[in-house]
Amino acid sequence: MLLDVVIAACAAFAALGVMLICFKALRAKPPRWLGPAVAAVAVVAVTATLRYQWAGRMEAMLPKEMVVVERLATRSPFEPWSYVKPVVTTLVLADKGTARTNSAHADLVLINVLIVRRADDTLVTRHLVDCAGRREAVFPADAPFTSDGLPEDLVWAADTPPELITTACTVRPSAGIGSSSRDESHMHKIKAVI
Template identity: 30%
Template sequence: MFFEMIAVIVAGFAGAGLALILAKASGGRLPRWLIPVAAGAAMIAMAIFNEYDWYPRTVAGLPEGVEVVVTAEESALWRPWTLVAPFTSRFIAVDTQSLRALPGAGEGAAPLRVIDIFAFARWQPTRALRVAVDCAGGRRADIGPEVAITDQGLTGATFRPMGADDPVVAATCAL
């Protein structure tokens, strides 16, 4: 966030400098108000560029084995350009290298898969979470401090029905 603010300020100086050069080159025929308008326009353009560039830049920085499974696009009336082209403001990625199989909870139960997922959101810290996925039942459970992983499976986990089409369940079960 700090570097993006610096980039916006630098863009403002660059826009003002370009307008000043154009005003001098035209022999003073351009109005003086053009300099602050150019600075403001450059700052707005840089802020818009940073919004649209956040997702591809963040995905490019992910380590090998971390795959994006869900993206969420956003648009708002107070940002009219997003009504034409929404930008990705958050996404969920799974760490395929963290996948491991566990026995099912109970006699004859289907095996479970445990995987790490990461929730990324613009202007927010990344959240890491370990989840257990029941591929046969299309269920998922968050693994927190109250959940114990044993040789028999999980104890204390609360599974939520998600369906086989849930992106995290589908990505985990496809591995």
């Protein structure tokens, strides 16, 4: 965010410099209102460009284990151009490296989902993906378990991003492969569900 402010300020000064050079070449004096207007237009233009480029820059920096499963765009009256082309401000990522399965529930995959927001903290949640049912649910941290080792009261999402299902169900790793000690203890805790 600070970098965006610095870039916008530099753009404003650069635009003012170009304006002054042009007027000097013409041997004319610019009106007093033109300087602030040029600076404001430069700041708005650069800020809009940076906001549109944010998602692409983030995706380019992602490790190969991270897959973008959804891009959430917004419109705002403070950015009228966003009604023509919405600005992507949130990326939903699936971390293939965290995918876990268990032979007792072969159609289920446990996978970390990250919600990356522009100028905000990243949220990490665990999701249970049902490959046979083409659905997913947020995996509750301290949920009680049923007799078959699955969490009780799972709330299956009605609008699961298809790419999340595809990513989770394509990985299908063996149980415990590549898991950290923290993941292993969590897996043990959930009765080897996934």
